[in-house]
Amino acid sequence: MQGRTLLQQVSDKSLPHPFTEEISAALQKIKPATAPGYDNIYVEFLKYLGPKARIWLSKFFSRIMPTQSIQKIWRKAKVIAIEKPDKDPCLAANYRPISLLSVCYKLLERLALQRISPTVEVLLSPNQAGFRKGRSTCDHFAALTTFIENGFKQNLKTGAVFLDLTAAYVWYAGLLYKLSKSMPYWFTRLVGLLLRDRRCRVHMGNDTSSWRPQRNGLLQGFVLAPILYKLYSNDLPVTRGRKFIYTDDICLAI
Numbered sequence: 001m002q003g004r005t006l007l008q009q010v011s012d013k014s015l016p017h018p019f020t021e022e023i024s025a026a027l028q029k030i031k032p033a034t035a036p037g038y039d040n041i042y043v044e045f046l047k048y049l050g051p052k053a054r055i056w057l058s059k060f061f062s063r064i065m066p067t068q069s070i071q072k073i074w075r076k077a078k079v080i081a082i083e084k085p086d087k088d089p090c091l092a093a094n095y096r097p098i099s100l101l102s103v104c105y106k107l108l109e110r111l112a113l114q115r116i117s118p119t120v121e122v123l124l125s126p127n128q129a130g131f132r133k134g135r136s137t138c139d140h141f142a143a144l145t146t147f148i149e150n151g152f153k154q155n156l157k158t159g160a161v162f163l164d165l166t167a168a169y170v171w172y173a174g175l176l177y178k179l180s181k182s183m184p185y186w187f188t189r190l191v192g193l194l195l196r197d198r199r200c201r202v203h204m205g206n207d208t209s210s211w212r213p214q215r216n217g218l219l220q221g222f223v224l225a226p227i228l229y230k231l232y233s234n235d236l237p238v239t240r241g242r243k244f245i246y247t248d249d250i251c252l253a254i
Contacts, residue, residue: 109223130247
């Protein structure tokens with residue numbers, strides 16, 4: 001409820017123009033042979049649609065923003081627990097969760113990602129290299145090496161702290177608040193819609209858990225997860241040292 005209140009407080013602005021040729025571009029980026037979610041719609045069903053069907057699909061996705069409504073089955077995640085090799089199967093931490101989401105849901109995310117990426121690139125800290133065009137871990141490795149070498153030439157010693165978060169946690173209300181301060185209104189509202197009332201169920205062999213609500217955090221397989229986490233953590237405090245960030249992996253050197 002708090003997330004919805006934050007969305008209602010954002011001043012209304014014009015909605016994005018309808019999705020047209022963007023549908024074809026988004027479909028090309030979806031990986032083939034991807035397992036479907038609970039709606040049992042496979043990637044191939046959408047990738048091989050004809051021109052008329054794609055026009056209908058663009059109109060369908062374009063109506064989601066003004067109506068603020070998505071299919072209930074899109075909000076359900078099928079989580080497959082895969083046992084890690086040579087680990088104690090009695091411990092929950094020794095299983096790798098694979099989330100299967102609706103392909104249509106992921107296509108909507110990808111359409112939004114294509115629209116918002118140029119805006120996000122301008123806002124992100126230059127220290128962030130994760131999932132950015134023309135940036136990689138190699139850039140940070142070279143930059144950190146240069147930073148250490150420059151200090152060595154000045155007879156200085158460099159200390160570094162490496163932080164690797166085991167789970168990138170996102171508080172929904174906090175995320176929506178931050179988006180409302182920096183991102184277009186339509187994107188903030190869409191993210192609130194996509195994250196609202198989500199549920200998941202875990203499958204392990206022949207056993208299935210009960211439905212559980214997901215009130216915080218971003219599921220594995222969520223297309224917008226990397227960009228949302230980067231926006232969520234983009235306001236890290238200024239430090240004396242230099243930060244090298246790759247999504248949720250941080251190196252602080254001084």
